[in-house]
Amino acid sequence: MKKQSAIIIACVLLMITSICVQANGQELHHKKGFVIEVNGEITDSVSVICNDIHYVPMRMIFEKMGAAVFFRSSDSQILALSRDGDIIRHTVGECSITVNDEVKEYECSSILENNTTYIPLDMLSVVLCPDEISFDNQKLKIQKYMFHSDYHKVIQDVMAMYRNSNFYPERFQKYINLHEKMPSLSMEEIVFRVNLGLDEPFYDNVTTIGQPYELFVLVNKYHRLPSNFEQYNLVPMSWEYTVNDGKQYLLAGVAYEKFTEMADAARQENLSMRVVSAYRTETYQNNLYNTKVRTTGKVNADRYSARPGFSEHQTGLAVDINSTRGSFEYTAEFRWLQEHAHEYGFILRYPKGKEWLTGYAYEPWHYRYIGVEAAQIIYEEGITYEEYYAKYVSINEFK
Numbered sequence: 001m002k003k004q005s006a007i008i009i010a011c012v013l014l015m016i017t018s019i020c021v022q023a024n025g026q027e028l029h030h031k032k033g034f035v036i037e038v039n040g041e042i043t044d045s046v047s048v049i050c051n052d053i054h055y056v057p058m059r060m061i062f063e064k065m066g067a068a069v070f071f072r073s074s075d076s077q078i079l080a081l082s083r084d085g086d087i088i089r090h091t092v093g094e095c096s097i098t099v100n101d102e103v104k105e106y107e108c109s110s111i112l113e114n115n116t117t118y119i120p121l122d123m124l125s126v127v128l129c130p131d132e133i134s135f136d137n138q139k140l141k142i143q144k145y146m147f148h149s150d151y152h153k154v155i156q157d158v159m160a161m162y163r164n165s166n167f168y169p170e171r172f173q174k175y176i177n178l179h180e181k182m183p184s185l186s187m188e189e190i191v192f193r194v195n196l197g198l199d200e201p202f203y204d205n206v207t208t209i210g211q212p213y214e215l216f217v218l219v220n221k222y223h224r225l226p227s228n229f230e231q232y233n234l235v236p237m238s239w240e241y242t243v244n245d246g247k248q249y250l251l252a253g254v255a256y257e258k259f260t261e262m263a264d265a266a267r268q269e270n271l272s273m274r275v276v277s278a279y280r281t282e283t284y285q286n287n288l289y290n291t292k293v294r295t296t297g298k299v300n301a302d303r304y305s306a307r308p309g310f311s312e313h314q315t316g317l318a319v320d321i322n323s324t325r326g327s328f329e330y331t332a333e334f335r336w337l338q339e340h341a342h343e344y345g346f347i348l349r350y351p352k353g354k355e356w357l358t359g360y361a362y363e364p365w366h367y368r369y370i371g372v373e374a375a376q377i378i379y380e381e382g383i384t385y386e387e388y389y390a391k392y393v394s395i396n397e398f399k
């Protein structure tokens, strides 16, 4: 019996949905609904009626209620940030709406009409209290209460940033959390830190890199290489460019070519640049890290050595030059690299004073190949690769 009634209900639901969807195209043009008033202001929009269901323009109403609304064209997703700190997601043409990861299903889907997304009224009510919405004399009235708690002040500070190109709406809650935790930081700094992942401890919230073969790959304590990753484009280095200890050093082709160019140019000035570490496998990195932990302790090991899967050396795009001792900083070779490395597409990856940001102590010997154009910008702006990546590489899909 239970099964049968479930099937009947499912069929009825299906019928309602399909009637609604079929009717959308024709009836919407004819059946205009009510004038819409939001917070006492009459808008120039009206609701539309389809099978006795009122549809209202989502973006207009959300914005009038003080929300920030974004759109991602790749999957037609609308994302709205409410003044109460909620993140609301809806995909155009679907029957559900998500509020802070909680999905709510409805019988009818939203519809696209003249480039405007109309959602069924009950879908809108998800962000309203029952008494915030009413019908009165051919008018649909929405009255959104505004709260003025300390928490709402924090939300307002964050909302003030939403037109900034570095503002990622999906990180709304993280911006709010960090602003609450560290109120003395400027909002620019809050957005900057969250975008870099710095609101969480290193290794806590790790993403597996989706495109590990890209030249711009960012490998750090928040981004690990896939476990099956193997750089395929490796070239054996000629002994002239290595410390020549009998080991075969490998580098990614493009990095090798530019490294030899750089070392040759330095050689013209009687400077010697030899690689003491280049490509490493994950297994090798694992041994290296574990040895470091055994000999110096975990805290110290983490300052100088990457955990397996998290090392730039595994990409074949990083080199350690001449020595892995701090004294390398006082050599003529280091001074030359400071002036010229970027001309060959290399950057000093772990600069002095940036440990809080890169996760690594100052390593004057560790250089990363990134291409001349990017290296030039990093050099001119005096920024780390993390900052460059956040500013120029990562894509803000919500506009």
Ligand SMILES: [Zn+2]
Residues within 6 Å of the ligand: 277, 313, 318, 319, 320, 365, 366, 367
């Ligand atoms: Zn290194």
